[in-house]
Amino acid sequence: xxxxxxxxxxxxxxxxxxxxxxxxxxxxxxxxxxxxxxxxxxxxxxxxxxxxxxxxxxxxxxxxxxxxxxxxxxxxxxxxxxxxxxxxxxxxxxxxxxxxxxxxxxxxxxxxxxxxxxxxxxxxxxxxxxxxxxxxxxxxxxxxxxxx
Amino acid sequence: xxxxxxxxxxxxxxxxxxxxxxxxxxxxxxxxxxxxxxxxxxxxxxxxxxxxxxxxxxxxxxxxxxxxxxxxxxxxxxxxxxxxxxxxxxxxxxxxxxxxxxxxxxxxxxxxxxxxxxxxxxxxxxxxxxxxxxxxxxxxxxxxxxxx
Numbered sequence: 001x002x003x004x005x006x007x008x009x010x011x012x013x014x015x016x017x018x019x020x021x022x023x024x025x026x027x028x029x030x031x032x033x034x035x036x037x038x039x040x041x042x043x044x045x046x047x048x049x050x051x052x053x054x055x056x057x058x059x060x061x062x063x064x065x066x067x068x069x070x071x072x073x074x075x076x077x078x079x080x081x082x083x084x085x086x087x088x089x090x091x092x093x094x095x096x097x098x099x100x101x102x103x104x105x106x107x108x109x110x111x112x113x114x115x116x117x118x119x120x121x122x123x124x125x126x127x128x129x130x131x132x133x134x135x136x137x138x139x140x141x142x143x144x145x146x147x148x
Numbered sequence: 149x150x151x152x153x154x155x156x157x158x159x160x161x162x163x164x165x166x167x168x169x170x171x172x173x174x175x176x177x178x179x180x181x182x183x184x185x186x187x188x189x190x191x192x193x194x195x196x197x198x199x200x201x202x203x204x205x206x207x208x209x210x211x212x213x214x215x216x217x218x219x220x221x222x223x224x225x226x227x228x229x230x231x232x233x234x235x236x237x238x239x240x241x242x243x244x245x246x247x248x249x250x251x252x253x254x255x256x257x258x259x260x261x262x263x264x265x266x267x268x269x270x271x272x273x274x275x276x277x278x279x280x281x282x283x284x285x286x287x288x289x290x291x292x293x294x295x296x
Contacts, residue, residue: 002151002153003150003256004153004264005150005152005256005260005261005264006261006264006265006268007258007261007262007264007265007292007293008265008292009291009292009293009294092294093294094294095294097294099258099261100261101261108151108153110155110247112153113153113154113155113247113248113249114155116152116153116154116155116264116268117154117155117156117268117271120154120264120265120268120269121268121272123265124269124290124292127292142272143157144155144156144157144272144275145155145157146157146240146241146242146243146245
C-alpha cells in the first residue's frame with residue numbers, strides 16, 4: 001500500500017472556514033472542481049466531482065466538525081478504488097494546518113505520482129480560496145499532464 | 149518506509165534542458181533555492197542547497213544523461229537521513245515527463261507531509277523555469293509552513 005501525503009498552512013484563525021470549504025458544495029467547487037454536485041456535511045452523502053468527462057464520486061465516511069473530514073472513493077478511475085481521502089485540521093500560530101492523506105493505493109503507479117502533484121496544486125487552490133477569497137479549481141488549475 | 153512521489157509534464161521538446169536544470173548550479177538555483185553551491189554533473193559531487201539557516205547537502209549518486217539523476221542526502225534534517233531523491237525524465241507528446249521520488253523515509257512524519265507539498269511547489273517552479281524562462285526558487289516560493 002502507498003499513500004499520498006501533504007501538509008499546508010493556511011493563514012486563518014478559523015478552522016470552521018476551512019472545514020466549510022471541505023464540506024459544502026460551494027466550498028468544494030471553489031477550490032477542487034467547479035463541477036461539484038452534492039453537500040459533504042452529512043456522513044453517507046455522495047459528492048460527485050467531475051473534471052471534463054471523468055471524475056470521482058466520494059462517500060462521506062467520517063466527520064468531526066471542524067477538524068476532520070474522511071471520504072471513501074465510491075466511484076472513479078480503477079486506481080482510486082478503493083482508496084480513502086482524509087483532511088485533518090488544527091490551529092497553530094495563526095495558521096490552520098491541513099494534514100492531507102490519500103491512502104491505500106494498491107501500487108505506486110505513474111498515475112499516483114500525477115495525483116500527488118495535482119493534490120498539492122489543488123490544496124494551494126484551497127489555501128488561496130481561504131486567504132484571498134478566490135481559488136483556482138478545475139478548469140482554471142495548472143495543467144501538468146499530457147493525458148488529453 | 150514511505151516515499152514522496154510526483155509527476156510533472158513540462159511543455160518542452162528538450163530532455164537536455166530539463167536535465168541541465170537538474171545538474172548545473174545555475175539550473176538548480178533557478179527553481180529550488182537561489183542559494184545553491186556546486187555542480188551536479190559528476191557522480192560523487194556534493195551540491196549544497198541552503199534555505200535561510202538550514203538546508204541539504206546532496207551527493208550525486210547516479211547520472212544517465214539526459215534521463216536520470218539520483219541524489220543521496222549527505223547532510224540535512226534528521227528525517228532526511230538517509231533518504232534518496234530521484235528524477236527520471238522521458239519525452240511524451242511534446243512534454244518532458246518528470247517522474248520524481250523522494251524515497252525511504254523511515255516514518256511518515258508530519259514534516260514528510262510538508263516536504264511532499266513543497267516538492268510539488270518546487271517542481272512547478274522547475275516547470276515554469278523551462279516553459280517561461282523563470283522559476284520561483286526560494287526565497288520567492290509560496291510559503292505554506294508555520295515553522296518560522
